Amino acid sequence: MIELREVGRTFAGPPEVTALRDATFGVDAGEIVAIVGPSGSGKSTLLNVLGLLDTPTTGTYHLAGVDTGSLKERQRTALRASTLGFVFQAAHVIAHLDCLGNVTVPLEHLGIPRRERAAMAEKALLAVGLGHRLRARPNTLSGGERQRVAIARAIVHEPKVLLCDEPTGNLDSENTASVLELLESLVSGDRAVVIVTHESDVADRAHRTVKVVDGVAAALAA
């Protein structure tokens, strides 16, 4: 699903910062992979590269069999929108839209016909256990519920890879556990989940761990 070969990312300065170097690892469908490491080590940089939000300065990155380095900007956008789902530390829900409206957003940009959107969004909200809050405004939801809306939004278009940057960073232990459970349930025969975290109990639930220290990513054995 994901194939990184000697991927590096250097931010042009000044000062020039090499936030990631020589990352070589893969993620297969059906896997949960945790990316761990100290603060500032390059975890988010790695995830942004994986998410096609950022372009590596060296190395090659194959996503779903496509060499992403050869893609034009619009093709990268299309590949990202079609095959990836994002969950961030903050839920980033849009305040003036209700849950259904928030979850529908990715479908709009993918040009999915209007008739199909509501049904897909409803299904996703049902999957995260929010079937009863379809019309709720985000400001009436708890932090855990808001993160569930974000997860529903990340899976509504059936992505192949779910990329999560500190998805439980803003949650208490109870909510953390249930969100992790939810993420585990979303892994399937053709979907992988990548979670950036610095919480060891989150990392413990992953099938594999990639440790990043000072920009050097090393895959640890399971």
Added chain:
Amino acid sequence: MRLPWRRKKAAGPDPLAGLARKVRTSPRDALRQAALAVKGRRLRSSLTIAGVALGIATAIGTLGITASAAGAVSDRFDAVKATEVTARFPEGIKAPAGDAADNVRGLNGVDSAGLSCKGREVEAGRNAYGRNVKLSSSAAQAEAMQTYRAELTMGRWFDAGHGERGDAVVMLDTAAAQALGIKDLDAGPMVFIGGTPFLVVGVFSAPPSETRFTRAIVFPYERCLGSGFSSAEVIVRTDPGAAKQVAKEVALALYPQGPQRLTVTTPPDLETFQKGVQSETRALFLGLAAISLLIAAIGISNTTYVAVLERKPEIGLRRATGATRLGITVQFLCESGILGLAGGLIGTILGVDATAAAALSKDWLVVLDPLLLAGGPVLGLVVGTLAGIYPALAAARMHPVDALRTA
């Protein structure tokens, strides 16, 4: 400037065939999202809309009120006045003989003309000893009064003989006749001035446009040649359109010894007058309208820009989930366009109301160009969209990673 969404045409086979959907945001979705954002951010939206509405209302009100005022001016503008020319003698020149008016009547384009002059105020009574009333006095040829459009209500006008013989006769306007208690001329009523009796030969209704015949006692014109009278003038009624030409010739015909000493009054030019109303008042208020629109535009630009900063996560999220730079630009342009259009609509309604209120309070006819009614909302839309360009481009330029970075 390099637009953020400019890109080269993709060539070759699509490596994503069967894997990825094409990303595009339909204009309908962009509009719907923009409408939801405007609706969802109520306070900010209404303030912005109010700003635009104020500008548009000022513009529409200005154009509407000046148009109504100009219409009223031309309405009230006495069509009669447009054919009226007067030539007045300055103090110190003796009034001309009555037949000088014949020279004026001989000019091309002259319909009628007559001489008159003003006298002092007099005290007049029905008998030599009784109660007197104060009346203004003048002396005039019958033609002068007729040219001023005075109308005979009783008796008859002066004739040539009255003046030539120096008859002690007068005419009264209806107000003077009433003040003196004269109801009819059947008994040949007399009026006493300083003990001298005058026969009242006729009563007329005073012309509305000339005060010298209002509540007045009028002597035959020849009195002007004597003492106590001044401000001799000829009043000329011209054929339609001939006023300017007659005005050039009247002084010479009346007073060849020194035509330049006469003061010739021509009818005010209706067109120049209207233009004057329009160009001066309008320019002022349109300037104000333009300023308020500019302020409104800056307001929209500012609110939208602040909104862009506030909504960084939303922008980042949309970009991450497939919105292109163009899609983001269009969405924010739609938002500011909607704000502008709403402001334009409300402003048009307010402007029309203001025009109607102003016109009705002055009893004018409401004159509103239908083009204005359509123009208001369109102007709002244009102002809103233009004001949105900068924030929309700023939003489109934002990198999704930066936009998504929390704190």
